[in-house]
Amino acid sequence: MLHLFLEQKRQVDSGDFNKPLGALPASLTYIKVVGCYFDQALGPLPPALVHLAVDSAFTRALGPLPPMLRTLSLGRLLDHSLGVLPTALMHLKLGAAFNQPLGALPPKLTVLSLGKDFNRPLRPLPPSLAELRIGACFDQPLAPLPPALVELHVGDAFSTALGPLPAGLAHLTLGNAFSRALGPLPAGLRSLSLGNAFDRALGPLPAGLGSLSLGDAFDRALGPLPVGLASVELGLAFSQPLGHVPRLCYVRRRHCAWAVAT
Numbered sequence: 680m681l682h683l684f685l686e687q688k689r690q691v692d693s694g695d696f697n698k699p700l701g702a703l704p705a706s707l708t709y710i711k712v713v714g715c716y717f718d719q720a721l722g723p724l725p726p727a728l729v730h731l732a733v734d735s736a737f738t739r740a741l742g743p744l745p746p747m748l749r750t751l752s753l754g755r756l757l758d759h760s761l762g763v764l765p766t767a768l769m770h771l772k773l774g775a776a777f778n779q780p781l782g783a784l785p786p787k788l789t790v791l792s793l794g795k796d797f798n799r800p801l802r803p804l805p806p807s808l809a810e811l812r813i814g815a816c817f818d819q820p821l822a823p824l825p826p827a828l829v830e831l832h833v834g835d836a837f838s839t840a841l842g843p844l845p846a847g848l849a850h851l852t853l854g855n856a857f858s859r860a861l862g863p864l865p866a867g868l869r870s871l872s873l874g875n876a877f878d879r880a881l882g883p884l885p886a887g888l889g890s891l892s893l894g895d896a897f898d899r900a901l902g903p904l905p906v907g908l909a910s911v912e913l914g915l916a917f918s919q920p921l922g923h924v925p926r927l928c929y930v931r932r933r934h935c936a937w938a939v940a941t
Contacts, residue, residue: 712737724748733757744768753777755794773797775814784808789827793817798836804828813837818856824848833857835874853877855894864888873897875914884908893917895933 699719703710707725713734720739724731728745732752740759744751748765755774761781764771768785772792780799784791788805795814801821804811808825815834822842824831829847835854841861844851848865855874861881864871868885875894881901884891888905895914904911904924911921912931921930 758796778816795834815854838876858896878916 697716697718700721702722703725705725706727708727708729710721710724710728710730711732713732716736718736718738721741723742724745726745727747729747730750731741731748732750734752734754736756737754738756738758741761743762744765746765747767749767750770751761751768752770752772753774756776757774758776758778760779763782764785766785767787769787770790771788772790773794775794776796777794778796778798781801783802784805786805787807789807790810791804791808792810792812793814796816797814798816798818800819804821804823804825806825807827809827810830811821811828812830812832813834816836817834818836818838820839821833822840824842824845826845827847828845830850831848832850832852833854836856837854838856838858840859843862844865846865847867849867849869851868851870852872853874856876857874858876858878860879863882864885866885866887868888870890871888872890872892873894875896877894878896878898880899883902884905886905887907889907889909891908891910892912893914896916897914898916898918900919901921903922908924910929910931913933915933917932924930
């Protein structure tokens with residue numbers, strides 16, 4: 680057996696599977712538990728395991744993670760230490776309740792998604808990291824940001840300076856507590872979303888920017904808008920002239936909107 684897949688799609692009743700599984704086959708490479716009430720210890724994880732995803736009611740400690748594990752996705756209730764993260768791990772998604780120290784991050788990690796409650800210092804981010812998503816409670820230093828970073832999404836508690844933005848960054852979302860200066864925006868930035876505390880000059884907007892969302896405190900001149908900009912969202916305080924809006928499809932202010940013909 681290579682795959683183990685437990686799923687509950689119908690309405691919960693007394694027949695829902697929640698029984699011990701016994702020893703798992705050493706050759707098992709894929710475990711997914713989603714949408715059901717399974718909450719039993721998995722026992723020692725198979726040494727060949729590559730993908731592990733648990734969801735819903737699963738709360739058990741996992742024990743040592745196998746050295747070949749590449750993808751780990753945990754549900755909203757699990758809050759146990761993961762121990763040493765395997766060096767092969769590339770994708771790590773943690774649930775809402777997780778708030779344990781992570782230790783050293785694997786050198787090949789490309790995706791890191793941290794849940795709502797996580798607010799622990801992070802070890803240096805690996806240079807390979809391309810996508811970083813951090814939840815509502817996190818407010819710890821992130822700098823320096825990895826050179827490979829393409830997407831950065833940070834929640835509403837984050838207020839720490841970011842340092843220079845990576846040249847390849849394409850998508851940046853910062854929450855309602857962030858008010859620090861950003862420095863030059865990367866030339867390849869495609870979407871920029873800033874929260875309600877931000878009121879700093881942005882400098883020249885990148886030529887390829889397609890989406891711009893600014894919060895309720897922002898009231899600064901934007902300068903020339905990129906010709907390919909598809910949408911702009913402005914907050915309640917914004918009182919600056921937009922100037923020429925070539926090819927702009929849609930402009931929205933909080934609680935009102937108007938279209939601009941292309």
